[in-house]
Amino acid sequence: MFVLIKLIQSLFGALHSEGTPGQLAAGIALGSILGLTPLVNPHNVVVFALLVLLNVSFAGGLLGWALFVPIGFLLDPLFDWIGHGLLLAPSLRGMWTSLYNTPIVPLTNFNNTVVLGSLVFALLAFVPLFLAARYGVARYRATVGERVRQSRFYRALTASKVYNVYRMFRP
Amino acid sequence: MSAPAPRSPLPAPRFKIFRWRAIGPLLVLLVIAGVLWWIFADTIARRETQKVGTQMLGAKVEIQDLHLDLKNGDVTIRGLTIASPHEAFKNLLQADEIVADLDVVPLTEKKLIIDRIVANGLRFGTPRQTDGRVAAKSGQGIAGRVLAETREWANQFQIPVLQLATGKISIDSLDPRRLSTIPAAEALGARADSSRRAWQAAFDTLHLGPALDSASATLERLKRARATDLATLNEARQAIDRLRRARDRVTALERGVKQGVAGLQAGLAGLDSARRRDYAFARSLLKLPSLDAPEIGSALFAPGAIKPFERVLYWTQLARRYMPPGLLPRATTGPSRARRAGEDVRFPKERALPRFLLRSAELSFFLKDTQRYAGRLTGLASDPALYGRPMLAHATGPQLTAGAMLNHLRGVPVDTAGATVGGIRLPAFQLPGLPLRLDPGAATAQLGFNLDGDTIHARFVVRSSNVSWARDSGFANSTIGDLIWRTVSGISNLDVEARLSGELHHPQFAVRSNLDQAIASRLRAVLGEELAAAERQVRERVDALVNDKVGPVRARVNEVQTQAQAQVAQQRARLDELQKALEQRLRDMTRLRLP
Numbered sequence: 055m056f057v058l059i060k061l062i063q064s065l066f067g068a069l070h071s072e073g074t075p076g077q078l079a080a081g082i083a084l085g086s087i088l089g090l091t092p093l094v095n096p097h098n099v100v101v102f103a104l105l106v107l108l109n110v111s112f113a114g115g116l117l118g119w120a121l122f123v124p125i126g127f128l129l130d131p132l133f134d135w136i137g138h139g140l141l142l143a144p145s146l147r148g149m150w151t152s153l154y155n156t157p158i159v160p161l162t163n164f165n166n167t168v169v170l171g172s173l174v175f176a177l178l179a180f181v182p183l184f185l186a187a188r189y190g191v192a193r194y195r196a197t198v199g200e201r202v203r204q205s206r207f208y209r210a211l212t213a214s215k216v217y218n219v220y221r222m223f224r225p
Numbered sequence: 226m227s228a229p230a231p232r233s234p235l236p237a238p239r240f241k242i243f244r245w246r247a248i249g250p251l252l253v254l255l256v257i258a259g260v261l262w263w264i265f266a267d268t269i270a271r272r273e274t275q276k277v278g279t280q281m282l283g284a285k286v287e288i289q290d291l292h293l294d295l296k297n298g299d300v301t302i303r304g305l306t307i308a309s310p311h312e313a314f315k316n317l318l319q320a321d322e323i324v325a326d327l328d329v330v331p332l333t334e335k336k337l338i339i340d341r342i343v344a345n346g347l348r349f350g351t352p353r354q355t356d357g358r359v360a361a362k363s364g365q366g367i368a369g370r371v372l373a374e375t376r377e378w379a380n381q382f383q384i385p386v387l388q389l390a391t392g393k394i395s396i397d398s399l400d401p402r403r404l405s406t407i408p409a410a411e412a413l414g415a416r417a418d419s420s421r422r423a424w425q426a427a428f429d430t431l432h433l434g435p436a437l438d439s440a441s442a443t444l445e446r447l448k449r450a451r452a453t454d455l456a457t458l459n460e461a462r463q464a465i466d467r468l469r470r471a472r473d474r475v476t477a478l479e480r481g482v483k484q485g486v487a488g489l490q491a492g493l494a495g496l497d498s499a500r501r502r503d504y505a506f507a508r509s510l511l512k513l514p515s516l517d518a519p520e521i522g523s524a525l526f527a528p529g530a531i532k533p534f535e536r537v538l539y540w541t542q543l544a545r546r547y548m549p550p551g552l553l554p555r556a557t558t559g560p561s562r563a564r565r566a567g568e569d570v571r572f573p574k575e576r577a578l579p580r581f582l583l584r585s586a587e588l589s590f591f592l593k594d595t596q597r598y599a600g601r602l603t604g605l606a607s608d609p610a611l612y613g614r615p616m617l618a619h620a621t622g623p624q625l626t627a628g629a630m631l632n633h634l635r636g637v638p639v640d641t642a643g644a645t646v647g648g649i650r651l652p653a654f655q656l657p658g659l660p661l662r663l664d665p666g667a668a669t670a671q672l673g674f675n676l677d678g679d680t681i682h683a684r685f686v687v688r689s690s691n692v693s694w695a696r697d698s699g700f701a702n703s704t705i706g707d708l709i710w711r712t713v714s715g716i717s718n719l720d721v722e723a724r725l726s727g728e729l730h731h732p733q734f735a736v737r738s739n740l741d742q743a744i745a746s747r748l749r750a751v752l753g754e755e756l757a758a759a760e761r762q763v764r765e766r767v768d769a770l771v772n773d774k775v776g777p778v779r780a781r782v783n784e785v786q787t788q789a790q791a792q793v794a795q796q797r798a799r800l801d802e803l804q805k806a807l808e809q810r811l812r813d814m815t816r817l818r819l820p
Contacts, residue, residue, distance in 0.1 A: 106250070142556070151573075
């Protein structure tokens with residue numbers, strides 16, 4: 055329940071934050087990488103660091119992560135297929151062999167079909183997702199955003215303590 | 226009055242790319258992660274080792290304590306328990322302490338290179354409280370697949386046994402759908418019906434009625450006609466011609482009926498053949514072994530003797546999967562997690578380190594309570610072609626010699642193992658199908674195993690000079706049980722030899738023992754009548770299932786053929802009779818011989 059409330063808070067908090075639609079969209083796009091790829095992998099440390107260090111919406115990142123986790127689960131067979139195709143492609147064997155025998159690189163688990171497939175998918179989807187999210191946020195703010203801001207529901211939501219924690223990371 | 230100076234435009238807010246103030250919290254987070262790793266590294270490593278070990282071996286791997294000393298490259302494991310993947314409440318091995326000397330630098334390439342392992346206090350086959358099998362229950366992963374394959378492989382050697390103790394031979398349920406007589410009978414019945422319809426249709430198309438009626442009328446007129454009535458005479462001749470043509474048609478139909486009847490008779494004979502096949506099939510369900518001595522040896526000892534081969538084959542096949550020859554990319558099941566595991570693809574590279582390498586291991590273990598043995602293992606590598614030497618293992622000690630070599634350097638892997646263990650207590654076991662329990666006592670066991678590509682040669686021998694026999698009280702009143710008991714109870718030595726040779730998927734398996742001849746001669750004397758009775762019973766059971774179908778079909782076929790033949794004969798007789806009468810009358814009238 056707490057997670058759900060937090061998610062809803064994140065969603066509305068992000069949509070009504072002072073950040074630009076671009077910042078929010080970038081956060082969502084970065085968060086989608088966390089959601090689409092298996093979480094416990096070194097590349098997600100980099101993504102998390104980018105979410106924290108870059109001036110993008112952290113709440114958007116959490117939102118993207120939460121939205122894309124179930125999609126990641128659903129698309130795992132596709133990721134497996136993509137990764138399998140890439141890792142076993144004869145033309146790429148030399149590159150993978152070099153990477154596999156290079157220090158640190160194997161720790162990224164790039165040689166796992168699901169990890170590689172999902173990461174490639176997430177990176178390819180990054181720009182379209184960013185553009186779509188930016189458009190969606192701008193439209194939301196231009197249309198129903200102000201009415202939602204004035205609603206009791208939003209005021210109750212933003213009054214909770216969790217929202218205050220969120221405000222620490224808002225852009 | 227001067228005009229107000231125009232306001233200078235506000236500077237556009239500068240967009241910041243970096244959130245510099247977040248560096249602090251991020252660093253704190255990293256420090257916390259580092260501290261957590263430092264605190265929980267041992268626990269994490271222990272759990273990961275347990276998880277990976279369990280996944281790889283197909284049996285639970287449990288570790289009481291694991292300590293990482295990365296600075297010195299040491300790993301110390303205490304209280305290691307590896308469950309048996311084959312037996313529910315048995316451990317494969319337990320170790321008091323294992324100290325591994327790691328090469329730290331290759332860890333950055335995710336490669337585990339162990340220069341040396343010292344294992345103390347190894348014990349094999351100890352009992353455990355819980356079922357530690359994983360692959361056997363889940364059937365998943367490489368271990369699960371290999372276990373299923375080897376189990377299926379071993380099942381081909383399950384020699385059926387007689388239920389000698391009760392003197393009864395069980396017959397498995399006979400599925401009527403698997404009998405060939407019933408569908409054959411149904412097909413023949415359908416054929417008979419079809420023939421009946423076809424013949425009736427053919428008979429109808431003969432149009433004999435008009436010809437016969439016309440001939441009868443002509444005959445009547447002829448009886449009243451004079452010899453000079455040429456028109457009537459001509460009409461009579463035409464009627465005779467029509468009768469001849471009709472008879473020709475009847476003859477043709479008769480020929481067809483005869484052929485059809487022959488076909489139906491062949492069908493009936495086919496039913497008898499099918500019934501004989503069904504007898505043979507039902508007899509095969511009895512799974513009666515022959516009473517020759519070698520077959521008796523197989524029936525008694527094959528279920529037990531195949532187990533060592535099955536287990537060695539399991540480990541060999543597992544080694545072939547984890548240590549494949551060559552340098553091509555290899556895919557193995559990925560780590561288990563909430564998300565799909567996927568496959569980990571390894572990319573071995575010439576002159577690079579393999580993914581896993583254990584250069585040498587020194588083992589100290591117990592086999593008989595307190596007697597200490599020593600062993601050594603070298604060259605256990607995930608990519609043997611990179612290491613360049615086969616894996617070697619040997620162990621020695623009082624009454625023990627064991628060695629193994631896994632040579633996966635070339636395209637065709639060769640795996641060899643051999644062991645001789647003396648003075649060990651093998652577990653007592655029930656002889657299949659007999660009311661006897663055999664305790665081999667202190668025995669000597671020998672195992673030789675060679676798997677060259679897909680060709681297997683293996684031998685397993687158990688010798689004991691002080692076996693003891695126990696009789697199952699449940700069969701106290703069994704005549705056959707008495708006979709077998711009297712035969713074997715005086716035998717104090719046991720010599721069982723199992724041999725396996727040929728192509729791995731279907732090798733020759735032979736088991737002989739010193740009990741074979743004695744038991745076989747007894748059984749042959751006693752069980753001859755029993756086998757005959759069982760065969761009679763089988764035939765009766767087939768008959769009971771088949772007769773309900775075959776009887777009506779046989780009657781229907783007979784009826785159809787009788788009816789058709791009778792119909793043809795009747796019409797033919799009528800035609801002949803009329804033709805003769807017409808000819809006779811014509812002869813009488815003309816006193817001339819007709820051509």
